[in-house]
Amino acid sequence: MSSFEQRCVNTIRTLSIDGVQQANSGHPGMPMGMADAAFVLWTEFLRHNPSNPNWINRDRFVLSAGHGSMLLYSLLHLTGYDLPLDELRDFRQWGSKTPGHPEFGLTPGVETTTGPLGQGFATAVGMAIAATKLSGHINTDDNKLIDHTIYGICSDGDLMEGVSHEAASLAGHLRLGNLVFLYDDNQITIDGSTELSFTEDVPARFKAYGWHTITVDGHNREEIRSALSVAHTVTDKPVLISCKTRIGYGSPAKEGTSGVHGAPLGTDEVSRTKAVYGLPDQPFYIDEDVLAYFRKAVEAGRHLEESWNASLAALPANKKEFLSQLTNAGQTIDVTSYLPVFEPDEKGMATRKASRLVLDAIAPHIPGVMGGSADLSASNLTDFSGHEVFSAQNRTGNYLNYGIREHAMGALMNGMALHGSIRPYGGTFLVFLDYCKPALRLAALMKQPVVYVFTHDSIGLGEDGPTHQPVEHIASLRSIPNVLVIRPADASETAAAWAEAFKRTDGPTVLVLTRQNLPEPRRNAENKASMLSKGAYVFAEPKQGRPESIIISTGSEFHIALKAWEELNARGKAVRLVSMPSWELFAMQDKAYQDSVLPPTITKRVSVEAGSTMGWHRYTGDNGVTLGLDRFGESAPYQRLYAEFGFTPEAIIRALGY
């Protein structure tokens, strides 16, 4: 192992080994096994500019096997990203840019947060869709300005996870020719050999999805080179390159064992391994010529972007303008002037229906909008009028049929948002939050402005029964950091909720909408629906006297609360009615506003929401009552369910002790 190229590859290995050893924590085996493939990809194929990690036409690299983070940190340092060696020394330490798993937004060159297996793989599919769509919009016959490729490395674990199936099936269906994954086929998982649990024929499975597959010796760089060259020529299918590798490559005692998967080698084995590599036994050692070779990426990257800028200059002005709009897709978009107005109406409409009318009005004004649904378009009403389906035939579509793949939908939306050219929203039933939560959590962690349209939000969906009736889901959503949850009470609040969603730039927004119709109440200057931006507001004060009690409600229970308020008013009881569509927005208000809506002196309170009562005590207080549903629902028409489970004006009145 003495050639110069071999020294380069081994330097990736030793940096990774040293980072893990220094932290006394981490996963050295995968970087050691995939260093050959990563070397060829990063030095010969990846078109990037280390000085500008935000260049829009850069190739993306996704390390789906995020536990091998030291591989990525080593490559970023070596190729000249702003990641000094000291950061590698601080691997997994407080305040470093080298956390245990790669985190988007923290480390230059990290394209997405990975670690939860399968997520990176599916996120890369989303990026490939975004790149395809962007090139569809911008490129002309003689100017292929947008031509980047999404590369990734995935592991056995990624491919065992269900989300990889969902995303791979969709990627094959959509014929994403700009997606190339290197699969680290090392036959080892944390628990031992893949023989324990994973003996499927991975290439055959991917062929069945419509992928092009290639198998190589993952330590034979010529084979890797040739496979990546072929991958570049396959433009109508995603490509999976299975790399047969040996985990912990080069470690005399641990190569090919699960012992090297998730634990440091130990100082003695580090020394022995470096001896095998022919490198000095010195932590974080890099030969000057090795560094110089990797650092060519800096100059090369600068040239790449410069020459790209020349092509950009040659683009027609309207395309240039559109490109600029698309690459700002994640910014605040003010849609308030386009919002429809909903008149008072006793019959009203479902908030999912209102959402559709809002989308009809605003979608044309959102650059890079990409709607979609996990095969429930006609139920979620996410398919705004005039949408075009994105497909293998139509690369400029603005609507995705995700199929019955909620988890992939979430991860793909992350990838599209991260790419920077798409503003995605996607719909399913609220109960199927459970299928896509891992991706929603990552959107929150990565601060990506994706929007979830969750309809059929309670027992109000009726006959489909408890398997489809969310109970705990709103509570679950509210417990996730950095997720904005909005449950509008009527069509007007639904419009205001969409305005909030497109205002937001630093995290996901979740709209929680009904299947059933809700009346549209009369509003005035004080209680206009735009007050939703405060999270909670006084909808109605007692017709006489100062309020002595408060009804707080959200979404589809609000109109029931309103009936209770009306009845109590008729009885001369002084009750305030508060609409509280969003806890998170309310929490952002100052204490003075919060106290003005829920004065500490008024302790007689009731909350009304057809879901788990968990967390409501914070707002109802020690003397309050929480009306909710802390059990599973039942299958029946929803009016019957509301009566049986006690969501009635009478129950609210009783709860207040009147």
Added chain:
Amino acid sequence: MSSFEQRCVNTIRTLSIDGVQQANSGHPGMPMGMADAAFVLWTEFLRHNPSNPNWINRDRFVLSAGHGSMLLYSLLHLTGYDLPLDELRDFRQWGSKTPGHPEFGLTPGVETTTGPLGQGFATAVGMAIAATKLSGHINTDDNKLIDHTIYGICSDGDLMEGVSHEAASLAGHLRLGNLVFLYDDNQITIDGSTELSFTEDVPARFKAYGWHTITVDGHNREEIRSALSVAHTVTDKPVLISCKTRIGYGSPAKEGTSGVHGAPLGTDEVSRTKAVYGLPDQPFYIDEDVLAYFRKAVEAGRHLEESWNASLAALPANKKEFLSQLTNAGQTIDVTSYLPVFEPDEKGMATRKASRLVLDAIAPHIPGVMGGSADLSASNLTDFSGHEVFSAQNRTGNYLNYGIREHAMGALMNGMALHGSIRPYGGTFLVFLDYCKPALRLAALMKQPVVYVFTHDSIGLGEDGPTHQPVEHIASLRSIPNVLVIRPADASETAAAWAEAFKRTDGPTVLVLTRQNLPEPRRNAENKASMLSKGAYVFAEPKQGRPESIIISTGSEFHIALKAWEELNARGKAVRLVSMPSWELFAMQDKAYQDSVLPPTITKRVSVEAGSTMGWHRYTGDNGVTLGLDRFGESAPYQRLYAEFGFTPEAIIRALGY
């Protein structure tokens, strides 16, 4: 369409159509499309006893495409289960036995609750494992007493969902020869043609998993018959029979369209369709000879079980005894006498480690125990000493390597528990609750006593960082109805927690355990760890005076709370310390006990838990403080994280205002 057999098949169709029409809600298309296949399976292959739906050696039938519930209800009624025609007339009504989606425990003959797509498919794989294991234990060379097959019907949607991939891959790996799925390949989803999003080669994909695959015309009963016969001879692989069908078969206007997927036909189209079938236009009409033909299943089933009982009688006594134990796997098991005792120890151990020691002691005493982990055995410490891995080679193993397939793990555990012969538990990191929640929710809904071992339960896992650090997960678990969540504070409470888990028969138990060591405190008669069964208890009272404030804590923060209590005692402050490992157990106690632990008069309270504060206000009250973590974590050694995020004795003391 006039043959007798055709009339039988069409009667399945008309009952299904009528049920949906009467409810004015539901999915007629799938029952109409799959009636031919279901007819052949139910009248010629399925070995069951309608008079005894609990016969242990019955074949299981799983309708994974649960939205087609009227297909199953029609078959159950026709073949003589205790499901009168009036129940079919009450489809989707309050109090009926015919809810929108099939529900286990409500309707005789329904083997599992389905509806959320993919779940039934994966649950059936769990049943097939249980049946295989049971036959491995019980059968002898000349007595194949246990020889039932798990049959199912699945849809496009089932096979798009990621969990189907996970479960199918594992089923192929385990060579489950007793599993046969009919795949309703109707090319239609709710949103339209599968061309929109699903063009993978399903049989090729299943071949890659190691399945035997057959493709038939789903309306050609000879082909179905022949395929099911072949399936019966394939004993070393699961079998997928792809049935090319036409959704809404026979409806002049709607056959082959998505319009018939999830909506009633409408009365006119019902009439026209019945005319095509040659059946009277009369709701819930069944010809006498048709009913008589189906009802042969009653007599045949009685004979089947009688002749099986004869084989049972011939079984050696020890096998008979073991069979009886196994078929009571879901009952209360009292393990208290086997629990290890943990001595006070300042260094202590991680609760995951304590859990392993407990399992070592109790697992041999649990009939039908099946441990496992989603490829984290060495981290979850779920692999009790002396376990044997269940595999294609070892059919009597009591430990499953699920691979990196958390979702399948959850669903397979449901299937094993439902089968009735296995008491399953499975492990992963707490953060990956997000990957398996849909299955956990079904366990709660179906009241199945499965156990989840969730380790690495907070920022206490340290360096792996925010992708792996649960924050909202304990709150999320607590919000699900009928889930028992226990977060023990030390090894002794961990032992008590396992005792609760095996006591439970009517729902899942979740153990929330640490990666890091926790000290083992001194306990006495008043605060012994078995007090955990009360959910919360007074661990320590002030050394002098009556308590004026309360510290409430759980799990790994308890020892920090104990330090705060000690310091406050030293300062002469009268503080009570409460350990609260389980909200659910505490909620089951009477008010007198609850008030004795948390007296309403003591309002100065602080809760301490390294996770979302959501819901804690209920226990801390208006004057209390909740110490928790309402943001994502960071990557660093855990001691540093605890200090940075304020989980220290000092912070607790400050929170109480001392």
